Amino acid sequence: MTDDDGRIAVALVDDQPLFRSGIQMLIESQPDMRFCGGAANGQEAVELAAAQNPDVMLMDLRMPVLDGVAATRRIVEAAHHAGTDKPKIIALTTFNRDEAVVGAIRAGASGYLLKSAEPEFLLSAIRTVYSGYSVIAPGSVHDLFAHLARNPEPRQPDLQAIEVLSPRERDVFLLVAKGLANADIAEGMFLSEATVKSHVRTILAKLGVRTRIQLVAFAYEHRLLG
Template sequence: MSVADAAGRITVALVDDQELFRAGIRMLIESQHDMELAGEAADGEQAVALAANLRPDVMLMDLRMPVMDGVAATQRIVDESRASGTDKPRIIALTTFNRDQAVVEAVQAGASGYLLKSAEPEFLLAAIRTVYSGYSVIAPGSIHDLFAHAARSFPAAGPDLAAMDGLSARERDVFLLAAKGLGNAEIAGSLFVSEATVKTHLRSVLDKLELKTRIQLVAFAYERRLLR
Protein backbone atom coordinates (compact mmCIF):
# COMPACT_ATOMS: atom_id res chain seq x y z
CA MET A 1 0.00 0.00 0.00
CA SER A 2 1.41 3.39 -0.96
CA VAL A 3 1.54 6.46 1.27
CA ALA A 4 -1.17 8.01 -0.87
CA ASP A 5 -3.36 4.94 -0.40
CA ALA A 6 -2.93 5.24 3.36
CA ALA A 7 -4.04 8.87 3.14
CA GLY A 8 -7.20 7.79 1.35
CA ARG A 9 -6.25 9.22 -2.01
CA ILE A 10 -6.38 7.62 -5.44
CA THR A 11 -2.83 7.25 -6.74
CA VAL A 12 -2.65 8.02 -10.45
CA ALA A 13 0.22 7.37 -12.86
CA LEU A 14 0.45 9.13 -16.21
CA VAL A 15 2.04 7.56 -19.28
CA ASP A 16 2.47 9.74 -22.37
CA ASP A 17 5.39 10.74 -24.56
CA GLN A 18 4.25 14.38 -24.84
CA GLU A 19 5.65 16.49 -22.01
CA LEU A 20 3.13 19.28 -22.54
CA PHE A 21 0.20 16.88 -22.26
CA ARG A 22 1.65 15.34 -19.10
CA ALA A 23 2.11 18.78 -17.57
CA GLY A 24 -1.55 19.62 -18.07
CA ILE A 25 -2.78 16.32 -16.60
CA ARG A 26 -0.31 16.64 -13.72
CA MET A 27 -1.77 20.00 -12.73
CA LEU A 28 -5.29 18.60 -12.98
CA ILE A 29 -4.55 15.59 -10.76
CA GLU A 30 -2.68 17.63 -8.19
CA SER A 31 -5.65 20.00 -7.88
CA GLN A 32 -7.86 17.18 -6.53
CA HIS A 33 -8.11 16.52 -2.81
CA ASP A 34 -8.75 12.81 -3.33
CA MET A 35 -5.99 12.13 -5.88
CA GLU A 36 -2.21 12.10 -5.93
CA LEU A 37 0.15 11.75 -8.87
CA ALA A 38 2.16 8.58 -8.27
CA GLY A 39 4.56 9.00 -11.16
CA GLU A 40 5.03 9.61 -14.87
CA ALA A 41 6.46 7.66 -17.79
CA ALA A 42 7.27 8.68 -21.35
CA ASP A 43 6.99 5.25 -22.99
CA GLY A 44 5.54 1.81 -22.42
CA GLU A 45 8.73 0.28 -21.09
CA GLN A 46 8.97 2.93 -18.39
CA ALA A 47 5.28 2.36 -17.65
CA VAL A 48 5.85 -1.34 -16.93
CA ALA A 49 8.63 -0.49 -14.48
CA LEU A 50 6.54 2.25 -12.87
CA ALA A 51 3.59 -0.11 -12.36
CA ALA A 52 5.82 -2.72 -10.71
CA ASN A 53 7.66 -0.28 -8.45
CA LEU A 54 4.92 2.15 -7.40
CA ARG A 55 1.74 0.09 -7.87
CA PRO A 56 -0.57 3.03 -8.61
CA ASP A 57 -4.32 2.59 -8.33
CA VAL A 58 -5.01 4.00 -11.80
CA MET A 59 -2.85 4.48 -14.89
CA LEU A 60 -3.65 6.82 -17.77
CA MET A 61 -2.01 5.05 -20.72
CA ASP A 62 -1.34 6.66 -24.09
CA LEU A 63 -1.61 4.04 -26.82
CA ARG A 64 0.93 5.36 -29.32
CA MET A 65 4.40 5.84 -27.87
CA PRO A 66 8.01 5.02 -28.76
CA VAL A 67 9.99 2.03 -27.41
CA MET A 68 6.83 0.13 -26.38
CA ASP A 69 3.27 1.15 -27.21
CA GLY A 70 0.42 1.35 -24.73
CA VAL A 71 -1.19 -1.92 -25.79
CA ALA A 72 1.99 -3.93 -25.23
CA ALA A 73 2.61 -2.12 -21.95
CA THR A 74 -0.92 -2.86 -20.74
CA GLN A 75 -0.50 -6.55 -21.56
CA ARG A 76 2.87 -6.68 -19.75
CA ILE A 77 1.48 -4.96 -16.67
CA VAL A 78 -1.51 -7.31 -16.52
CA ASP A 79 0.66 -10.40 -17.05
CA GLU A 80 3.25 -9.38 -14.46
CA SER A 81 0.59 -8.50 -11.89
CA ARG A 82 -1.05 -11.88 -12.41
CA ALA A 83 2.28 -13.69 -12.14
CA SER A 84 3.22 -11.89 -8.92
CA GLY A 85 -0.23 -12.22 -7.38
CA THR A 86 -0.58 -8.46 -6.91
CA ASP A 87 -3.48 -6.22 -7.86
CA LYS A 88 -2.97 -4.62 -11.24
CA PRO A 89 -3.60 -0.91 -11.66
CA ARG A 90 -6.82 -0.01 -13.41
CA ILE A 91 -5.74 1.24 -16.80
CA ILE A 92 -7.52 3.88 -18.86
CA ALA A 93 -6.34 3.91 -22.48
CA LEU A 94 -5.93 7.35 -24.00
CA THR A 95 -6.42 7.84 -27.72
CA THR A 96 -6.70 10.67 -30.21
CA PHE A 97 -9.24 8.89 -32.42
CA ASN A 98 -12.63 7.49 -31.44
CA ARG A 99 -12.33 4.62 -33.90
CA ASP A 100 -8.91 3.27 -33.05
CA GLN A 101 -8.13 -0.42 -33.43
CA ALA A 102 -5.54 -0.02 -30.69
CA VAL A 103 -8.37 0.77 -28.26
CA VAL A 104 -9.93 -2.63 -28.90
CA GLU A 105 -6.54 -4.30 -28.41
CA ALA A 106 -5.98 -2.39 -25.16
CA VAL A 107 -9.37 -3.46 -23.79
CA GLN A 108 -8.63 -7.06 -24.76
CA ALA A 109 -5.26 -6.74 -22.99
CA GLY A 110 -6.95 -5.65 -19.77
CA ALA A 111 -7.64 -1.91 -19.88
CA SER A 112 -10.69 -0.80 -17.90
CA GLY A 113 -11.82 1.48 -20.70
CA TYR A 114 -10.71 4.34 -22.88
CA LEU A 115 -10.99 8.10 -23.25
CA LEU A 116 -10.18 10.60 -25.96
CA LYS A 117 -7.19 12.77 -25.11
CA SER A 118 -9.43 15.74 -25.84
CA ALA A 119 -11.88 14.77 -23.06
CA GLU A 120 -13.09 17.53 -20.77
CA PRO A 121 -11.13 17.70 -17.48
CA GLU A 122 -14.20 16.90 -15.35
CA PHE A 123 -14.95 13.85 -17.51
CA LEU A 124 -11.38 12.61 -17.09
CA LEU A 125 -11.51 13.05 -13.32
CA ALA A 126 -14.86 11.27 -13.14
CA ALA A 127 -13.41 8.43 -15.23
CA ILE A 128 -10.50 7.99 -12.81
CA ARG A 129 -12.90 7.75 -9.88
CA THR A 130 -15.15 5.38 -11.81
CA VAL A 131 -12.46 2.83 -12.70
CA TYR A 132 -11.02 3.08 -9.20
CA SER A 133 -14.45 1.97 -7.96
CA GLY A 134 -14.27 -1.10 -10.20
CA TYR A 135 -16.29 -0.01 -13.21
CA SER A 136 -15.45 0.55 -16.87
CA VAL A 137 -15.40 3.84 -18.73
CA ILE A 138 -15.71 4.70 -22.41
CA ALA A 139 -15.40 7.88 -24.42
CA PRO A 140 -18.71 9.58 -25.26
CA GLY A 141 -20.35 7.89 -28.22
CA SER A 142 -21.32 4.33 -28.98
CA ILE A 143 -18.97 1.60 -27.87
CA HIS A 144 -20.68 -0.61 -30.42
CA ASP A 145 -19.66 1.70 -33.25
CA LEU A 146 -16.06 1.29 -32.13
CA PHE A 147 -16.12 -2.49 -31.96
CA ALA A 148 -18.26 -2.91 -35.08
CA HIS A 149 -15.71 -0.81 -36.95
CA ALA A 150 -12.85 -2.89 -35.54
CA ALA A 151 -14.66 -6.13 -36.37
CA ARG A 152 -14.23 -5.41 -40.07
CA SER A 153 -10.53 -6.15 -39.65
CA PHE A 154 -11.18 -9.57 -38.09
CA PRO A 155 -10.90 -12.63 -40.36
CA ALA A 156 -14.11 -13.22 -42.31
CA ALA A 157 -15.94 -16.16 -40.78
CA GLY A 158 -19.22 -17.18 -39.25
CA PRO A 159 -20.00 -16.75 -35.56
CA ASP A 160 -17.79 -18.75 -33.19
CA LEU A 161 -20.61 -20.35 -31.21
CA ALA A 162 -18.15 -22.70 -29.53
CA ALA A 163 -16.94 -19.69 -27.54
CA MET A 164 -20.12 -19.99 -25.46
CA ASP A 165 -19.97 -23.76 -24.92
CA GLY A 166 -19.22 -23.43 -21.21
CA LEU A 167 -22.22 -21.21 -20.52
CA SER A 168 -25.66 -22.38 -19.47
CA ALA A 169 -28.65 -21.40 -21.60
CA ARG A 170 -29.57 -18.57 -19.22
CA GLU A 171 -25.97 -17.37 -19.05
CA ARG A 172 -25.91 -17.22 -22.85
CA ASP A 173 -29.00 -15.04 -22.80
CA VAL A 174 -27.42 -12.68 -20.27
CA PHE A 175 -24.13 -12.65 -22.17
CA LEU A 176 -25.73 -11.67 -25.49
CA LEU A 177 -27.94 -8.98 -23.99
CA ALA A 178 -25.05 -7.49 -22.01
CA ALA A 179 -22.88 -7.57 -25.14
CA LYS A 180 -25.57 -5.58 -26.96
CA GLY A 181 -25.25 -2.88 -24.34
CA LEU A 182 -28.30 -3.52 -22.17
CA GLY A 183 -28.06 -2.59 -18.50
CA ASN A 184 -28.90 -4.98 -15.68
CA ALA A 185 -32.43 -3.62 -15.28
CA GLU A 186 -33.10 -3.95 -19.02
CA ILE A 187 -31.75 -7.51 -19.06
CA ALA A 188 -33.87 -8.40 -16.04
CA GLY A 189 -36.98 -7.03 -17.77
CA SER A 190 -36.22 -8.91 -20.99
CA LEU A 191 -35.68 -12.23 -19.21
CA PHE A 192 -38.33 -11.76 -16.49
CA VAL A 193 -35.85 -12.26 -13.66
CA SER A 194 -34.56 -10.04 -10.85
CA GLU A 195 -31.57 -7.72 -11.20
CA ALA A 196 -29.84 -9.76 -8.49
CA THR A 197 -30.20 -12.86 -10.68
CA VAL A 198 -28.77 -10.96 -13.65
CA LYS A 199 -25.77 -9.87 -11.59
CA THR A 200 -25.15 -13.46 -10.48
CA HIS A 201 -25.32 -14.77 -14.04
CA LEU A 202 -23.14 -11.96 -15.37
CA ARG A 203 -20.46 -12.61 -12.74
CA SER A 204 -20.51 -16.29 -13.69
CA VAL A 205 -20.23 -15.42 -17.40
CA LEU A 206 -17.23 -13.16 -16.81
CA ASP A 207 -15.52 -15.80 -14.67
CA LYS A 208 -16.11 -18.63 -17.16
CA LEU A 209 -14.89 -16.55 -20.11
CA GLU A 210 -11.96 -15.22 -18.04
CA LEU A 211 -13.04 -11.63 -18.58
CA LYS A 212 -12.82 -8.79 -16.06
CA THR A 213 -15.23 -6.14 -17.28
CA ARG A 214 -18.35 -5.65 -19.40
CA ILE A 215 -16.32 -3.73 -21.96
CA GLN A 216 -14.11 -6.81 -22.39
CA LEU A 217 -17.30 -8.84 -22.80
CA VAL A 218 -18.39 -6.59 -25.68
CA ALA A 219 -14.97 -6.94 -27.33
CA PHE A 220 -15.12 -10.73 -26.87
CA ALA A 221 -18.53 -10.89 -28.56
CA TYR A 222 -17.52 -8.78 -31.55
CA GLU A 223 -14.20 -10.56 -32.05
CA ARG A 224 -16.04 -13.87 -32.30
CA ARG A 225 -18.83 -12.41 -34.43
CA LEU A 226 -21.51 -13.28 -31.92
CA LEU A 227 -23.41 -10.02 -32.51
CA ARG A 228 -25.22 -9.14 -35.73
Protein backbone atom coordinates in the same frame (compact mmCIF):
# COMPACT_ATOMS: atom_id res chain seq x y z
CA MET B 1 -2.11 3.06 -3.96
CA THR B 2 -4.22 5.39 -1.85
CA ASP B 3 -2.15 7.23 0.73
CA ASP B 4 -2.98 7.80 4.41
CA ASP B 5 -5.61 10.43 3.69
CA GLY B 6 -7.34 8.25 1.09
CA ARG B 7 -6.41 10.10 -2.08
CA ILE B 8 -6.47 8.24 -5.40
CA ALA B 9 -2.94 7.57 -6.66
CA VAL B 10 -2.78 8.33 -10.39
CA ALA B 11 0.08 7.58 -12.79
CA LEU B 12 0.44 8.77 -16.38
CA VAL B 13 2.18 7.16 -19.36
CA ASP B 14 2.72 9.32 -22.44
CA ASP B 15 5.72 10.13 -24.63
CA GLN B 16 4.88 13.85 -24.84
CA PRO B 17 6.44 15.80 -21.93
CA LEU B 18 4.08 18.77 -22.35
CA PHE B 19 1.01 16.52 -22.15
CA ARG B 20 2.39 14.77 -19.06
CA SER B 21 3.03 18.11 -17.36
CA GLY B 22 -0.47 19.33 -18.06
CA ILE B 23 -2.14 16.18 -16.75
CA GLN B 24 0.11 16.18 -13.69
CA MET B 25 -0.96 19.72 -12.84
CA LEU B 26 -4.61 18.74 -13.30
CA ILE B 27 -4.28 15.72 -11.00
CA GLU B 28 -2.43 17.67 -8.34
CA SER B 29 -5.18 20.31 -8.31
CA GLN B 30 -7.69 17.74 -7.02
CA PRO B 31 -8.10 17.26 -3.26
CA ASP B 32 -8.97 13.56 -3.65
CA MET B 33 -6.08 12.65 -5.98
CA ARG B 34 -2.32 12.60 -6.00
CA PHE B 35 0.13 12.17 -8.87
CA CYS B 36 2.41 9.20 -8.19
CA GLY B 37 4.61 9.24 -11.27
CA GLY B 38 4.97 9.53 -15.01
CA ALA B 39 6.51 7.38 -17.73
CA ALA B 40 7.47 8.09 -21.34
CA ASN B 41 7.03 4.61 -22.83
CA GLY B 42 5.46 1.26 -22.15
CA GLN B 43 8.54 -0.34 -20.61
CA GLU B 44 8.83 2.52 -18.12
CA ALA B 45 5.11 2.08 -17.44
CA VAL B 46 5.59 -1.56 -16.41
CA GLU B 47 8.39 -0.51 -14.07
CA LEU B 48 6.36 2.39 -12.68
CA ALA B 49 3.37 0.17 -11.96
CA ALA B 50 5.57 -2.29 -10.07
CA ALA B 51 7.33 0.42 -8.07
CA GLN B 52 4.38 2.68 -7.20
CA ASN B 53 1.33 0.37 -7.37
CA PRO B 54 -0.98 3.22 -8.47
CA ASP B 55 -4.75 3.00 -8.19
CA VAL B 56 -5.34 4.32 -11.72
CA MET B 57 -2.96 4.56 -14.67
CA LEU B 58 -3.61 6.68 -17.76
CA MET B 59 -1.98 4.86 -20.68
CA ASP B 60 -1.23 6.32 -24.11
CA LEU B 61 -1.54 3.60 -26.73
CA ARG B 62 1.05 4.68 -29.28
CA MET B 63 4.54 5.04 -27.79
CA PRO B 64 8.12 4.00 -28.55
CA VAL B 65 9.98 1.04 -26.99
CA LEU B 66 6.77 -0.74 -25.89
CA ASP B 67 3.29 0.35 -26.95
CA GLY B 68 0.38 0.90 -24.61
CA VAL B 69 -1.43 -2.32 -25.49
CA ALA B 70 1.59 -4.51 -24.68
CA ALA B 71 2.30 -2.51 -21.52
CA THR B 72 -1.31 -2.86 -20.40
CA ARG B 73 -1.18 -6.61 -20.92
CA ARG B 74 2.02 -6.97 -18.88
CA ILE B 75 0.75 -4.78 -16.04
CA VAL B 76 -2.63 -6.50 -15.82
CA GLU B 77 -1.04 -9.96 -15.91
CA ALA B 78 1.42 -8.98 -13.17
CA ALA B 79 -1.43 -7.66 -11.02
CA HIS B 80 -3.44 -10.84 -11.62
CA HIS B 81 -0.53 -13.03 -10.56
CA ALA B 82 -0.06 -10.86 -7.47
CA GLY B 83 -3.72 -11.26 -6.56
CA THR B 84 -4.62 -7.59 -6.89
CA ASP B 85 -6.78 -5.58 -9.29
CA LYS B 86 -4.53 -2.51 -9.29
CA PRO B 87 -3.85 -0.48 -11.25
CA LYS B 88 -7.03 0.21 -13.18
CA ILE B 89 -5.89 1.31 -16.64
CA ILE B 90 -7.57 3.92 -18.83
CA ALA B 91 -6.31 3.84 -22.42
CA LEU B 92 -5.72 7.22 -24.07
CA THR B 93 -6.06 7.66 -27.81
CA THR B 94 -5.95 10.57 -30.23
CA PHE B 95 -8.89 9.50 -32.36
CA ASN B 96 -12.13 7.66 -31.60
CA ARG B 97 -11.88 4.79 -34.10
CA ASP B 98 -8.45 3.61 -33.07
CA GLU B 99 -8.13 -0.15 -33.52
CA ALA B 100 -5.57 -0.23 -30.71
CA VAL B 101 -8.42 0.54 -28.30
CA VAL B 102 -9.88 -2.93 -28.77
CA GLY B 103 -6.46 -4.46 -28.11
CA ALA B 104 -6.10 -2.43 -24.93
CA ILE B 105 -9.51 -3.47 -23.67
CA ARG B 106 -8.84 -7.12 -24.46
CA ALA B 107 -5.52 -6.72 -22.62
CA GLY B 108 -7.36 -5.57 -19.51
CA ALA B 109 -7.90 -1.81 -19.73
CA SER B 110 -10.98 -0.56 -17.90
CA GLY B 111 -11.94 1.68 -20.81
CA TYR B 112 -10.62 4.44 -23.00
CA LEU B 113 -10.73 8.20 -23.44
CA LEU B 114 -9.72 10.63 -26.14
CA LYS B 115 -6.66 12.69 -25.27
CA SER B 116 -8.73 15.75 -26.19
CA ALA B 117 -11.30 14.99 -23.45
CA GLU B 118 -12.41 17.88 -21.26
CA PRO B 119 -10.49 18.02 -17.95
CA GLU B 120 -13.64 17.43 -15.88
CA PHE B 121 -14.53 14.37 -17.96
CA LEU B 122 -11.04 12.94 -17.45
CA LEU B 123 -11.22 13.51 -13.69
CA SER B 124 -14.67 11.94 -13.54
CA ALA B 125 -13.39 8.95 -15.51
CA ILE B 126 -10.54 8.43 -13.03
CA ARG B 127 -12.99 8.42 -10.13
CA THR B 128 -15.35 6.09 -12.00
CA VAL B 129 -12.66 3.54 -12.81
CA TYR B 130 -11.29 3.73 -9.28
CA SER B 131 -14.78 2.80 -8.06
CA GLY B 132 -14.71 -0.35 -10.17
CA TYR B 133 -16.61 0.68 -13.29
CA SER B 134 -15.63 1.01 -16.94
CA VAL B 135 -15.44 4.25 -18.92
CA ILE B 136 -15.56 5.02 -22.62
CA ALA B 137 -15.05 8.12 -24.72
CA PRO B 138 -18.25 10.03 -25.56
CA GLY B 139 -20.16 8.11 -28.21
CA SER B 140 -21.11 4.48 -28.38
CA VAL B 141 -18.55 1.78 -27.68
CA HIS B 142 -20.68 -0.44 -29.89
CA ASP B 143 -20.14 1.97 -32.80
CA LEU B 144 -16.39 1.64 -32.31
CA PHE B 145 -16.36 -2.14 -32.18
CA ALA B 146 -18.83 -2.47 -35.04
CA HIS B 147 -16.66 -0.20 -37.19
CA LEU B 148 -13.51 -2.16 -36.43
CA ALA B 149 -15.23 -5.51 -36.89
CA ARG B 150 -16.37 -4.76 -40.44
CA ASN B 151 -14.83 -7.09 -42.98
CA PRO B 152 -15.26 -7.14 -46.77
CA GLU B 153 -15.55 -10.92 -46.48
CA PRO B 154 -18.38 -11.64 -44.04
CA ARG B 155 -17.60 -14.37 -41.54
CA GLN B 156 -19.98 -16.69 -39.76
CA PRO B 157 -20.47 -16.21 -36.01
CA ASP B 158 -17.90 -18.17 -34.02
CA LEU B 159 -20.36 -20.04 -31.80
CA GLN B 160 -17.59 -22.29 -30.51
CA ALA B 161 -16.30 -19.30 -28.59
CA ILE B 162 -19.27 -19.50 -26.23
CA GLU B 163 -19.89 -23.24 -26.19
CA VAL B 164 -18.61 -23.31 -22.59
CA LEU B 165 -21.70 -21.33 -21.55
CA SER B 166 -25.02 -22.87 -20.61
CA PRO B 167 -28.07 -21.85 -22.69
CA ARG B 168 -29.19 -19.41 -19.99
CA GLU B 169 -25.69 -17.96 -19.72
CA ARG B 170 -25.60 -17.47 -23.50
CA ASP B 171 -28.81 -15.46 -23.30
CA VAL B 172 -27.35 -13.27 -20.55
CA PHE B 173 -24.06 -12.95 -22.45
CA LEU B 174 -25.79 -11.57 -25.55
CA LEU B 175 -27.80 -9.05 -23.54
CA VAL B 176 -24.72 -7.83 -21.67
CA ALA B 177 -22.84 -7.58 -24.98
CA LYS B 178 -25.65 -5.41 -26.34
CA GLY B 179 -25.13 -2.99 -23.47
CA LEU B 180 -28.09 -3.83 -21.22
CA ALA B 181 -27.74 -3.21 -17.49
CA ASN B 182 -28.31 -5.99 -14.96
CA ALA B 183 -31.67 -4.54 -13.92
CA ASP B 184 -32.92 -4.50 -17.52
CA ILE B 185 -31.71 -8.05 -18.11
CA ALA B 186 -33.40 -9.22 -14.91
CA GLU B 187 -36.68 -7.64 -15.92
CA GLY B 188 -36.60 -9.03 -19.45
CA MET B 189 -35.67 -12.56 -18.38
CA PHE B 190 -37.90 -12.65 -15.27
CA LEU B 191 -34.90 -13.18 -13.00
CA SER B 192 -33.71 -11.45 -9.86
CA GLU B 193 -30.92 -8.93 -10.28
CA ALA B 194 -28.77 -11.00 -7.92
CA THR B 195 -29.19 -14.01 -10.22
CA VAL B 196 -28.14 -11.93 -13.23
CA LYS B 197 -25.05 -10.69 -11.37
CA SER B 198 -24.17 -14.30 -10.56
CA HIS B 199 -24.56 -15.31 -14.20
CA VAL B 200 -22.37 -12.38 -15.33
CA ARG B 201 -19.59 -13.35 -12.91
CA THR B 202 -19.70 -16.92 -14.17
CA ILE B 203 -19.71 -15.82 -17.82
CA LEU B 204 -16.69 -13.56 -17.33
CA ALA B 205 -14.79 -16.36 -15.62
CA LYS B 206 -15.65 -18.96 -18.27
CA LEU B 207 -14.68 -16.68 -21.17
CA GLY B 208 -11.49 -15.47 -19.51
CA VAL B 209 -12.44 -11.80 -19.55
CA ARG B 210 -12.47 -9.50 -16.53
CA THR B 211 -14.90 -6.69 -17.32
CA ARG B 212 -18.16 -6.08 -19.15
CA ILE B 213 -16.43 -3.87 -21.72
CA GLN B 214 -14.02 -6.74 -22.48
CA LEU B 215 -17.07 -8.94 -22.95
CA VAL B 216 -18.41 -6.50 -25.56
CA ALA B 217 -15.09 -6.62 -27.40
CA PHE B 218 -15.14 -10.42 -27.22
CA ALA B 219 -18.64 -10.54 -28.74
CA TYR B 220 -17.66 -8.35 -31.69
CA GLU B 221 -14.38 -10.16 -32.31
CA HIS B 222 -16.26 -13.45 -32.63
CA ARG B 223 -19.10 -11.96 -34.72
CA LEU B 224 -21.69 -12.86 -32.12
CA LEU B 225 -23.81 -9.72 -32.41
CA GLY B 226 -24.69 -10.01 -36.09
